[in-house]
Amino acid sequence: MVQVTAPTEDKRVHPLVCAFVIFTVLMVTIYALPKPSPAVVNNEVEPRGTDIFLKWNDAKLKPNPVVENYLYPTGLWQYWDMFAPNPAQTDFWCDAEVVFFDGSKARYQYPRMKELPIAQKYVMERYRKFYERVNMSDPAHGNDNGWMWPVFAQHIALINANDPTNPPVKIGLTRHWQDVARHDAKPGPEPGYQQYTFYWHIVDQTQLAKDMRWAIGNR
Amino acid sequence: METAKQLYRYWFGFGSPVTMGVFRIVFSLLLFINFAMIGMFWNDWFGQTGYVPAEIAGRWLDSHYLNGGTADLWFNRIDPLFGVSNDTVVKVVYWMTAGFAMLSALGLWSRFSTFCLAVGVVTLHHRNPIILHGGDTWMRVASIYLALAPSGAAVSLDRWIALRRGKAPAQPELVSMWPQRLIAYNLALLYFTTTWSKWFGGLWKSGDATWYPARLHEFDRFPVPDFVNQYPMVKVTTWGTLAVEFALGTLVFFKPLRKWVLLSGIALHMWIEYSMNIPLFAFLMTSSYIVFYDGEETAAWWDRLKARFARSQ
Numbered sequence: 001m002v003q004v005t006a007p008t009e010d011k012r013v014h015p016l017v018c019a020f021v022i023f024t025v026l027m028v029t030i031y032a033l034p035k036p037s038p039a040v041v042n043n044e045v046e047p048r049g050t051d052i053f054l055k056w057n058d059a060k061l062k063p064n065p066v067v068e069n070y071l072y073p074t075g076l077w078q079y080w081d082m083f084a085p086n087p088a089q090t091d092f093w094c095d096a097e098v099v100f101f102d103g104s105k106a107r108y109q110y111p112r113m114k115e116l117p118i119a120q121k122y123v124m125e126r127y128r129k130f131y132e133r134v135n136m137s138d139p140a141h142g143n144d145n146g147w148m149w150p151v152f153a154q155h156i157a158l159i160n161a162n163d164p165t166n167p168p169v170k171i172g173l174t175r176h177w178q179d180v181a182r183h184d185a186k187p188g189p190e191p192g193y194q195q196y197t198f199y200w201h202i203v204d205q206t207q208l209a210k211d212m213r214w215a216i217g218n219r
Numbered sequence: 220m221e222t223a224k225q226l227y228r229y230w231f232g233f234g235s236p237v238t239m240g241v242f243r244i245v246f247s248l249l250l251f252i253n254f255a256m257i258g259m260f261w262n263d264w265f266g267q268t269g270y271v272p273a274e275i276a277g278r279w280l281d282s283h284y285l286n287g288g289t290a291d292l293w294f295n296r297i298d299p300l301f302g303v304s305n306d307t308v309v310k311v312v313y314w315m316t317a318g319f320a321m322l323s324a325l326g327l328w329s330r331f332s333t334f335c336l337a338v339g340v341v342t343l344h345h346r347n348p349i350i351l352h353g354g355d356t357w358m359r360v361a362s363i364y365l366a367l368a369p370s371g372a373a374v375s376l377d378r379w380i381a382l383r384r385g386k387a388p389a390q391p392e393l394v395s396m397w398p399q400r401l402i403a404y405n406l407a408l409l410y411f412t413t414t415w416s417k418w419f420g421g422l423w424k425s426g427d428a429t430w431y432p433a434r435l436h437e438f439d440r441f442p443v444p445d446f447v448n449q450y451p452m453v454k455v456t457t458w459g460t461l462a463v464e465f466a467l468g469t470l471v472f473f474k475p476l477r478k479w480v481l482l483s484g485i486a487l488h489m490w491i492e493y494s495m496n497i498p499l500f501a502f503l504m505t506s507s508y509i510v511f512y513d514g515e516e517t518a519a520w521w522d523r524l525k526a527r528f529a530r531s532q
Contacts, residue, residue: 013231013395021230021397025404028360032408034416050415065293072284073296075341075359078405080413082353085420087431113496114436121440123256125498126350127263128437130270133279133349148275148349155263155270183422183430183453190434211268 027070030061032078038085092177094131096153097197098160099170108156135175146199149173153201157208164214171201230400233393235514237521240326240374242402243365245506247324247336250358253499254317257350264347265313267304271347279349297338298345309346316343323365326375337366354500357409361402361507368398373514402510403472410484411468414461423461426454432495440496463487471511481508 036054039045047055061067071077093112099105109115111127134152136145153171160168178193208214263269280296295301300309316339322332340362344351371377373391381387422428432438433448446452464487466480485505492501509517 011233011393011395013397017395017397018231021401024401028405029408032412034412034419037419065291069293072292073294075297075337075344075363077284078356078360078409080353080356080409081416082413083428083432084413084416084423085418086422087420087428088435089431091435091437093437112437114439118440121496122498123259125496126257126260128496129352130264130350147278151272151275152270155268158268178436180431180434183427 023070024076027067028076028078030057030064030067031071032080033057033062034081034084089180090177091180091193092131092135092175093128094135094176095174096156097172097174098156098168099172101166101169104166106160108160110156149199150201153199154204154207157201157203158211161208161212164209164212167205167208168203169205171203172197173199173201229396231395231397234396235518236369236372236391236394237374237514238509238512238517239365239368239370239394239399239514240372241517242399242507242509243326243329243333243368243370244324244374245509246361246365246503247320247333249499249502249506250336250340250362251317251320251324253355253358254313254320256498258313258317261310261313262306264350265309265343266306271349273300273302273304273346276345276347276349280345283348296345297341299338300342300346312339313343316340323370326371326377329371329375329377330369333362333366333368333370337362352497352500354497354503357406357503357507360405364398364402364405367401369394370398396513399510402507406504406507406510407468407471409468410464414464414468417461417464423457426457429453429456429460438495438497441493443494460487477511481511484508 033054035041035058036047036051040047040051040055093114094110095112096108096110097105098108110131111124113121113125113128116124134145134148153173156173157168157171174195174197176193176195178191181188181191257264264271267273300312303309316336319332319336319339322328323336340359344355344359372394378387378391382389417423417428420428422431430448430453433443447456463480463483466476467484470476471480471484485508488501488505491497512520
């Protein structure tokens with residue numbers, strides 16, 4: 001019952017094409033297979049059932065140089081973990097405190113999807129995605145993206161630089177987050193947002209002047 | 220032996236190129252829309268003074284896709300922009316790629332335009348991998364497969380021009396199905412592996428997972444009636460998602476169920492599109508479902524549609 005194209009015995013594809021297709025299928029399958037269950041990844045339990053295979057795939061096949069050198073340069077790298085293994089349970093957004101040369105302060109609102117009109121949030125969703133990555137801090141699994149914060153803050157300084165005589169000198173990045181009430185919690189109002197200024201950036205004035213094309217003599 | 224022959228015929232048999240032609244049009248148009256949307260904020264995402272200058276993108280790629288930077292590549296990535304920090308050059312490549320998406324949709328110089336589109340998409344994804352979501356990954360992978368296919372052999376300006384010049388047969392020539400099968404396989408793999416991955420999450424198994432995304436306000440889109448995000452609907456939508464995604468990864472190849480599996484996939488994605496702000500994701504996925512139909516089936520469906528339209532005139 002599998003859909004099959006009408007046989008055309010007189011036409012055959014080149015064996016090298018067949019080899020390419022089989023190779024591609026094998027490579028993308030190895031790479032796309034999920035990681036074993038979180039408890040196995042964290043070495044809390046011994047793998048059982050399909051976890052044995054997935055752990056072996058993760059340790060031996062995925063990091064194989066042939067797999068990496070086929071998928072990474074060509075752009076065929078892929079993984080499919082949308083809302084998996086569990087969906088995110090924290091809502092978060094970001095704003096920044098901008099401190100100017102004269103000591104004055106201003107609040108900069110990094111695009112927050114909830115506050116935007118529907119059409120605008122559709123085209124600006126990449127800002128949420130970007131901040132999700134900036135916000136990612138899980139050093140145990142090699143996902144500490146704190147190295148992105150200086151560039152993130154420097155760009156916010158650039159956005160807020162309007163006056164060469166009074167440039168931003170310091171940027172404080174503030175994370176706002178709300179843990180979603182658990183599904184088995186007593187019904188009640190939504191928990192409020194908490195906030196924490198997670199990084200203070202001293203603005204690189206040379207870079208700022210260069211990016212703004214400010215002549216140094218103007219300042 | 221018979222199974223092997225059947226498998227060979229499924230993957231490498233020859234058939235109508237109509238499905239790939241239709242897929243090329245819709246998919247390329249979505250790519251163009253995607254480029255137009257991101258292009259509105261071009262400097263933030265691709266400019267050297269934006270959030271992701273070239274060196275940040277490079278560091279992200281190495282740290283996230285090379286086992287934390289421990290693996291070595293034997294070849295350079297497909298990335299003509301590697302080492303380029305000139306905004307004008309990057310901008311030209313960006314908008315040329317958008318242009319190739321439009322040419323590809325029209326089916327003009329299809330081989331060339333789909334090839335350039337794939338190179339452009341891969342290049343731009345290497346230039347800024349930090350803002351990509353699952354739909355973008357599918358966009359990149361499918362555009363590579365599209366470039367390998369003779370997708371301009373049907374429903375294209377190329378064919379229309381060749382017909383006018385008397386250089387094309389009345390019926391499109393049959394083509395090998397392997398590029399279309401690659402897309403179908405990879406699409407099913409996507410659903411199969413995401414289901415498998417979800418199975419490891421306690422919340423999916425217990426039927427509670429959809430409680431959470433519905434309460435992440437950064438994803439809010441159109442208003443949703445409250446009962447949908449309460450029990451017992453949470454159980455229905457959680458297990459329903461698992462069932463539909465599993466079917467899209469497996470049962471979709473079983474012809475008697477194919478239509479129902481795909482319709483349930485469309486319903487799932489349209490619900491996500493309505494309720495959650497994940498741009499173009501639903502359209503990218505559901506527009507690809509056509510690859511589960513052979514070109515002969517697509518052409519027959521079009522003929523039936525035309526006949527019905529003619530009767531109603």
